Amino acid sequence: MLLAIDCGNTNTVFSIWDGETFIATWRTATEHQRTADQYYVWLSTLMAFQKIEADITDVIISSTVPRVVFNLRVLADRYFKTRPWVVGKSDCALPVEVRVDAGTQVGPDRLVNTVAGYDLFGGDLILVDFGTATTFDVVAADGAYIGGAIAPGVNLSLEALHQAAAALPHVDISKPQAVIGTNTVACMQSGVFWGYVGLVREICDRIKAERNRPMKIISTGGLAPLLQQSAQLFDAFEDDLTMHGLTVIHKYNKNGHST
Helix, strand or coil: CEEEEEECCCEEEEEEECCCCEEEEEEEECCCCCCHHHHHHHHHHHHHHCCCCCCCCEEEEEECCHHHHHHHHHHHHHHHCCCCEECCCCCCCCCCCECCCCCCCCCHHHHHHHHHHHHHHCCCEEEEEECCEEEEEEECCCCCEEEEEEEECHHHHHHHHHHHCCCCCCCCCCCCCCCCCCCHHHHHHHHHHHHHHHHHHHHHHHHHHHHCCCCEEEEECCCHHHHHCCCCCCCEECCCHHHHHHHHHHHHHHCCCCC
């Protein structure tokens, strides 16, 4: 079985793939100090609690936090007796091209999402991922990653407001009842919610105009369904986009770069 690990700036997700479906998924805070032994104790305890007996033979890792990769590699080697594939490393091939400026380092999560989007929906896509940052990734007709845009994440923007303005409280994002807020919390929620609706719509419209062709907009991340309540911003929502991409990349490398 495959252990797929997606390490983001805020959370790290571990999923076990049996070749047809994910039989278990767990999430933990991303901490670069965590050792391979700590990862294994946490993971094996959860597996035992849910009575999951999985013979993990392969591991694939996507990480936007380079400092955690070493301990995840040790986890794979020490406890699962396998050398992991790490997206972005030279020995982990991708089934799509990356067409960006020479020397540009593209986040592994963006590459994995590109692979997943093309596998699920074909080409000519805009992938909008609501994470610590809100990323817009453009997938060409042939599945190549050709660039995109990065904006601050929704929760990051709310936290910045709270930290930088002493009088503004910390609030959670939700769809406001009206655009015009009548108290501080409602005003902040309106500004962030409708601001991000506008941001997503404007960036996607400009990408479509620049590409001059029809494009599907696919969203992922926990806040996508919330923003979709306001208007039909997205053509589809895929909660497990990154994890699906990791299974596709694993299969591509396992088969010797043959689809």
